[in-house]
Amino acid sequence: MTASSRSQTRQQQTIKKSVSCRGIGFITGAEIEVHFHPAHTNTGIQFQRTDQAGLPVIPALVEYCVPRQRRTALQNGECSLELTEHVLAALAGLQIDNCLVEVSGVELPGGDGSSLIFTEPLLEAGIEVQSAPRQVLVIDRQISVKNDQRMELFVRPANQAEMQIGYQLDYGPRSPIFPQVFHLSISPETFQRELAASRTFVLQDEVEALRALGYGKRTTYQDLLVYGPEGVIDNKPRFVDECVRHKMLDCVGDFALLGCDIHGYFQAYRSGHELNRKLIRQIRTEYRGELESGSRQKVA
Numbered sequence: 001m002t003a004s005s006r007s008q009t010r011q012q013q014t015i016k017k018s019v020s021c022r023g024i025g026f027i028t029g030a031e032i033e034v035h036f037h038p039a040h041t042n043t044g045i046q047f048q049r050t051d052q053a054g055l056p057v058i059p060a061l062v063e064y065c066v067p068r069q070r071r072t073a074l075q076n077g078e079c080s081l082e083l084t085e086h087v088l089a090a091l092a093g094l095q096i097d098n099c100l101v102e103v104s105g106v107e108l109p110g111g112d113g114s115s116l117i118f119t120e121p122l123l124e125a126g127i128e129v130q131s132a133p134r135q136v137l138v139i140d141r142q143i144s145v146k147n148d149q150r151m152e153l154f155v156r157p158a159n160q161a162e163m164q165i166g167y168q169l170d171y172g173p174r175s176p177i178f179p180q181v182f183h184l185s186i187s188p189e190t191f192q193r194e195l196a197a198s199r200t201f202v203l204q205d206e207v208e209a210l211r212a213l214g215y216g217k218r219t220t221y222q223d224l225l226v227y228g229p230e231g232v233i234d235n236k237p238r239f240v241d242e243c244v245r246h247k248m249l250d251c252v253g254d255f256a257l258l259g260c261d262i263h264g265y266f267q268a269y270r271s272g273h274e275l276n277r278k279l280i281r282q283i284r285t286e287y288r289g290e291l292e293s294g295s296r297q298k299v300a
């Protein structure tokens with residue numbers, strides 16, 4: 001029995017029609033336009049930079065990830081794309097497997113710091129069920145990664161044929177962000193209800209440091225959650241535990257970089273994008289045989 005044959009599979013899905021959104025990029029401050037187009041089975045998620053000569057394509061796979069602090073960037077040859085995690089979360093959360101995503105700049109628009117800027121047009125497009133089954137990798141053993149900043153992340157076999165994520169956020173007793181724990185079985189329904197609207201957060205001290213580096217010049221305290229010593233500044237949380245929900249949203253986006261469904265139980269302690277990518281790379285290495293024998297999109 002192979003790892004991909006002993007779990008319930010679903011059909012691949014795309015969107016019914018092309019839709020778009022636009023907004024300001026958090027890093028460059030540029031106005032960015034995004035067009036989502038339906039795509040054939042086994043295409044996977046492909047980004048296309050429409051502002052570059054030759055319209056280069058970047059597959060949304062961990063093989064194309066490049067090291068970045070606090071975000072997930074992809075690169076194919078000379079062409080890169082920043083801040084992909086929230087659109088990847090929106091697509092994975094809604095189980096849209098095949099989609100061409102045209103982007104008119106070097107980053108995705110930030111929207112309100114959540115994935116709503118993407119889920120809203122994608123839901124308006126509607127979901128089209130396709131003729132091929134979606135590949136699923138069933139985790140049958142524990143794989144764990146950690147780093148020297150006390151972050152840990154592991155995946156184990158799940159007790160259901162689904163992705164389950166548990167996340168423990170803990171920035172220590174002096175942080176204005178209190179410790180938070182959240183568990184969720186990931187499905188389109190739970191993603192939309194519990195995660196999609198949760199926003200990026202940052203500490204006030206970090207904001208000025210980021211601005212000094214040239215980031216976020218057009219981003220205000222209303223565009224994401226900024227925490228000062230007394231809590232959120234000039235904004236209102238959507239959930240009391242919005243931070244941990246957002247960390248889980250980031251996990252959904254980063255875990256999608258394996259290019260197939262994963263049935264397993266993920267447990268994260270303070271994990272971020274870098275550790276998320278490390279675990280997905282490790283899963284890809286350990287399950288290489290199962291992944292290559294299935295219908296996961298081919299890597300150019």
Ligand SMILES: [Zn+2]
Nearest residue numbers: 085200246250
């Ligand atoms: Zn995020």
